[in-house]
Amino acid sequence: MDYFIQQLINGLTLGSIYGLVAIGYTMVYGIIGMINFAHGDIFMLGGFAALIVFLILTSFFAGIPVALLLLLMLVVGMLMTGLWNWTIERMAYRPLRGSFRLAPLITAIGMSIVLSNFIQVTQGPRNKPIPQLVSDVYHIGAITVSLKQILIVVITGILLAAFWYIVNKTPLGRAQRATEQDRKMAALLGVDVDRTISVTFVMGAALAAVAGSMYLMYYGVASFNDGFIPGVKAFTAAVLGGIGSLPGAVLGGLLIGLIESLWSAYFTIAYKDVATFAILAFVLIFKPTGILGRPEVEKV
Amino acid sequence: MNAASETGSTNIMSKALREAAFAGAIAFGMFLLFVGIETYQDIDNRLVWRTRWGLLAIFVIIAAVGRFVTVGFIRPHIDRRKLAKAKSGVLEISEEKGFFHRHFLKIALIALLIYPPMSVMLFGPQGSLKYVDNFGIQILIYVMLAWGLNIVVGLAGLLDLGYVAFYAVGAYSYALLSSYFGLSFWVLLPLAGILAAMWGVILGFPVLRLRGDYLAIVTLAFGEIIRLVLLNWTDVTKGTFGISGIAKASVFGIWSFNVGAPDYFPKALGLATSSAWYKIFLFYVILALCMLTAYVTIRLRRMPIGRAWEALREDEIACRSLGINTVTTKLTAFATGAMFGGFAGSFFATRQGFVSPESFVFLESAVILAIVVLGGMGSLTGIAIAAVVMVGGTELLREMEFLKLIFGPDFTPELYRMLLFGLAMIIVMLFKPRGFVGSRQPTAFLKQRKAVSGSFTKEGHG
Helix, strand or coil, rough: HHHHHHHHHHHHHHHHHHHHHHHHHHHHHHHHHHHHHHHHHHHHHHHHHHHHHHHHHHHHHHCCCCHHHHHHHHHHHHHHHHHHHHHHHHHHHHHCCCCCHHHHHHHHHHHHHHHHHHHHHHCCCCCCCCCCCCCEEEEEECCEEHHHHHHHHHHHHHHHHHHHHHHHCCCCHHHHHHHCCCCHHHHHHCCCHHHHHHHHHHHHHHHHHHHHHHHHHHHHHHHHHHHHHHHHHHHHHHHHHHHCCCCHHHHHHHHHHHHHHHHHHHHCCCCCCHHHHHHHHHHHCCCCCCCCCCCCCCCC | CCHHHHHHHHHHHHHHHHHHHCCCCCCCCHHHHCCEEEEECCCCCEEEEEHHHHHHHHHHHHHHHHHHHHHHHHHHHHHHHHHHHHEEEEEECCCCCCCHHHHHHHHHHHHHHHHHHHHHHHHHHHHHHHHHHHHHHHHHHHHHHHHHHHHHHHHHHCCCCCHHHHEEEEEHHHHHHHHCCCCHHHHHHHHHHHHHHHHHHHHHCCCCCCCHHHHHHHHHHHHHHHHHHHHHCCCCCHHHHHHEEECCCCCCCECCCCCCCCHHHHHHCCCCCCCHHHHHHHCCCCCCCHHHHHHHHHHHHHHHHHHHHHHHHCCHHHHHHHHCCCHHHHHHHHHHHHHHHHHHHHHHHHCEECCCCHHHHHHHHHHHHHHHHHHHCCCCHHHHHHHHHHHHHHHHHHHCCCCCHHHHCCHHHHHCCCCCCCCCHHHHHCCCCCCCCCCCCCCCCCCCCCCEEHHHHCCCCC
């Protein structure tokens, strides 16, 4: 039982990270109906930004408090990836809006290749290890909970609450939901659609940056091709939860995290990704639009 | 009039300057950490950093100048040209096509047929290896894969992000069956195709109800599952080590290409011993396989099944209402596309002599899909051109030794191969969202065969 709860905690931590990335996928999908394949690499960029900020700060201010350090890593990472995603949307996706559906998908895949290779070229292909930032560990009975895990879950929770508030209670969120439902009608009613879409990309990127920084903190290593696997998992999470649905993305992320850690604990670790993907296919057979997705209405 | 145009141009210039400054600022922000700072490990294996302000300045200047030229000169120029065209009122339609255009396919086929002998004549047997193997065979494999995927994506309109799975199935069926049972290439080639087609049906069943991006993610997941199983099922597939020493293909079982064997093929023809002859033979094999793919695609498009695929792409509901069985239509599309992927896979295995899961990552699927879309979905010629440009272009980069003279001896062009590939994908899509070949040849027509614009064909919901 203790072992099970331990794995549950591990899964929850991992699931929080996937959930944060999945929100970026699901929001972009909801608002312009495209799979933003470069989102996983935005996550990777966020991790790298945090890594570089960490190196600079620790070399200038040796005794900097960890909390301040973490905060700065998160903030700079969020700004950095927000700027990147804003530019990417502007240059690679916006000119193709209203073009046929596969065109932005191909530019997104191209962008993903460009981003990971850009980091490989500028920062080198080797894994970048950093020393452990937070190493406190708490023991509750036979269960071990590290401060890292608590931090990840708490930060995720705070961000989700803030996010839920923005989307549901602010004028910006209203504009986003309006654009999602009917872009043309929203534009007619005075919503600046282009700006709303840009803001959505920036918000998604900021969440991905937080996830990237926490991934870096959790595993203590960053690499240029870190974007693909977590990106695909997060995308899987978004689809599993029902793409376009925010609670669905979080739920999907948590589910994927749990499946992964429980499978590794009770079966073979080698096949954990196979299990994840197989469960995705299995769920979609019975619920073709995901767990919380709205069924698509077919119009003639 | 003059004054007005002058204020217009100063306006443009000041706007261009503003935009250039903005672009420079954005570029500075974007590249400040990633280009301006370099992280590396020192002797103690600790991560440290140093600044690269010069490189950062170059990036910022390129962005600003690029923006300035675009806004100040290129865009007004395009606008002027458009205006002039609109004023003249003449639509550019040239009915009469040039000789080269009309006989493009014949010329291309003849050029391909004489390509290996020509390169042997020009560069000698050893020198021809590079041209026949690295360029010829490599490009033709991608042409074949892209044509196979075109059946699924271009004709049936089902977005498949895991096509490389069938390539892997083909490659591993040849590798395993030939090393465990010693079967020959010519027996295993059709068998690999059948096995891949079977996997296509296996993938097809669960995704029958899925549409659009749900379909895309499940196909992606399927591709990853196949790769992960190949990676982890070490008893059979040897995992990351891969399977090496895969048997070479023979000339229909009559002659072999094993040096020293009594039935060594070049000896039968009285040629010197060289691995180039084997590559030339393989070149013709893959060329024949490509022609088979093209022939089957062209013929199927005129048969009921091909028409059903295209009808499915255009409108699934109408398709169902007219009594077309969408289940068999989708499954045959998956199976046919997968079969060609399997052929290409078994060819790949015999050409490399070595297969490992490394060759079947998602990036391969993405590259194949990119070739299909960049060429213009549904257009065989366009796809072939895209394969030549994208694969040939990146292969060419390996040859750019002279760049070392410009950028110094540490410069490795290979490192920039995928970076440029990705950039090319984006740029081509931005300027030609319908692909290199913008016209399609409908197979059903009234009175006269005509090419239509690619924008008239739909891309399907799947």
